[in-house]
Amino acid sequence: MIKKIKISVPGCIGNIGSGFDCMGLSIRLFNDFIFEKSKDFSVSVTDPDIEGDDKNLCLKVFIESCRILNKDVPPVHIDIKNNIPVGRGLGSSGTAVLAGVIAGFIFSNKKIEPVQVLRIGKTFEGHLDDLAPSLLGGLVIIAENNGMPIWKKMEIPEEIKGVFFISEKPFKTKKAREILPEKVSLQDAVYNISRACFIPSGFLEKNRKLLIIGTDDRLHQIYRKKLYAHFDPLYRVAISVGAAGCCLSGAGPSVVAFCFDDHKKIVNAWAKLIKTENIKGYIRVISLGGKARWKILEKTG
Numbered sequence: 001m002i003k004k005i006k007i008s009v010p011g012c013i014g015n016i017g018s019g020f021d022c023m024g025l026s027i028r029l030f031n032d033f034i035f036e037k038s039k040d041f042s043v044s045v046t047d048p049d050i051e052g053d054d055k056n057l058c059l060k061v062f063i064e065s066c067r068i069l070n071k072d073v074p075p076v077h078i079d080i081k082n083n084i085p086v087g088r089g090l091g092s093s094g095t096a097v098l099a100g101v102i103a104g105f106i107f108s109n110k111k112i113e114p115v116q117v118l119r120i121g122k123t124f125e126g127h128l129d130d131l132a133p134s135l136l137g138g139l140v141i142i143a144e145n146n147g148m149p150i151w152k153k154m155e156i157p158e159e160i161k162g163v164f165f166i167s168e169k170p171f172k173t174k175k176a177r178e179i180l181p182e183k184v185s186l187q188d189a190v191y192n193i194s195r196a197c198f199i200p201s202g203f204l205e206k207n208r209k210l211l212i213i214g215t216d217d218r219l220h221q222i223y224r225k226k227l228y229a230h231f232d233p234l235y236r237v238a239i240s241v242g243a244a245g246c247c248l249s250g251a252g253p254s255v256v257a258f259c260f261d262d263h264k265k266i267v268n269a270w271a272k273l274i275k276t277e278n279i280k281g282y283i284r285v286i287s288l289g290g291k292a293r294w295k296i297l298e299k300t301g
Contacts, residue, residue: 002109004036004298007102009095010137010290011084013162014130014250017215018195023141024091024133025203027162028287031082031092033058033099034297035107038077047082049170056080058096061124065104068120074107087170089250094130097121098292106294118142118149130250137291139203156203160258161285163243163266165234167253168280171227176251179223188218206260208244215245215258228253230279237273241265254281 008030016023041063043056050056059078066073084092101120105112114135121131132142132151142151195214202211225231231248238246238257243266246257257266263285270283 001300002106002296002298003300004034005103005106005294005296007033007035007099007292007294009033009098009134009292010091011095012091012130012133012250013256014089014091014127015217015220015248016199017221017245017247018192018217018219019129019141019199019214020192020217020219021127021129022143023139023196023199024129025139025156025288026133026137026290027090028290029084029090030290031080031084031095031099033081033096033103034079035062035076035103036079036298038075041075042077043080044077045080045082047080047086049086050080050082056096057093057124058100061097061100061121062103064124065101065120066108069104069108069110071104071108071110076103076107085166085170085254087172088166089171089173089248089252089254090164090166091130091134091250093173094121094125094134097124098131098135100124102292102294106296115149119147122149135292138289139200141200154200154204156288157206158287158289160203160206160244160260160288161263162288163238163257163259163263163270164249164284164286165230165255165270165274165279166281166284167228167230168282169253171251171253173251176224176227179227180220181223184219191218202245206244208242208260211245211258212239215247217247220251221248224248224252228255230274230277230281231255233273233277233279234270237269238266241269
């Protein structure tokens with residue numbers, strides 16, 4: 001019988017400009033979750049922004065996943081080491097959802113099937129452009145066909161880096177989604193479809209021109225940047241010093257600039273900007289890629 005497991009899940013960049021709700025890229029920044037059978041349900045956390053009680057997202061997802069899999073729910077203690085800033089658009093909530101679902105499969109003695117993990121995960125997260133890359137790794141194009149997730153995964157060159165401006169204050173994804181219009185023009189829809197087609201080639205071929213075009217957008221970023229006064233100046237400066245595209249990370253408020261060569265140019269230019277303009281947040285360079293992994297730490301019997 002399995003008693004203790006560890007699950008590590010990377011964060012991600014959802015949307016990637018024109019890839020709204022259908023494209024994401026994992027980052028090498030992981031949240032770690034240790035599940036151990038216990039007498040009662042309990043949670044310990046390292047981040048005060050994460051609930052440490054029965055409202056904890058990972059715990060709720062684990063309990064419901066076991067029920068969906070038609071198995072009794074074993075009481076567990078979950079120890080969460082959070083390395084991904086909460087509410088900044090780096091996929092922290094998606095890691096909690098994936099860890100809860102994966103743990104549900106393991107403690108239910110079910111084979112972990114990515115398509116089923118994503119199907120269950122979507123019931124909690126609402127969309128797949130963050131769950132899929134965090135689970136599968138790399139750049140992932142994700143869609144649904146007759147209710148079933150379907151995807152194309154691509155590994156991008158390791159030398160490509162993401163330079164992140166991580167906002168001091170979090171912003172709820174729900175609020176960032178509320179600002180979006182319910183209907184868009186045919187012209188804007190075609191604009192995004194045509195640009196999203198260039199994103200994979202931009203990364204795989206390290207083609208700066210294509211990736212800059214691909215990270216342009218008229219479906220979400222054009223509206224959400226009204227919530228984040230820091231986006232436009234960060235974007236302009238990043239592109240001016242040679243970034244290979246720049247966009248909101250997920251729903252924001254964080255911003256990511258992609259770099260094919262010397263990322264220090266972007267770091268230095270952004271550092272000067274946020275100091276001069278008194279923009280609250282910090283800069284971090286994060287490698288791209290990484291996928292969810294898990295291992296059994298202890299068995300009984």
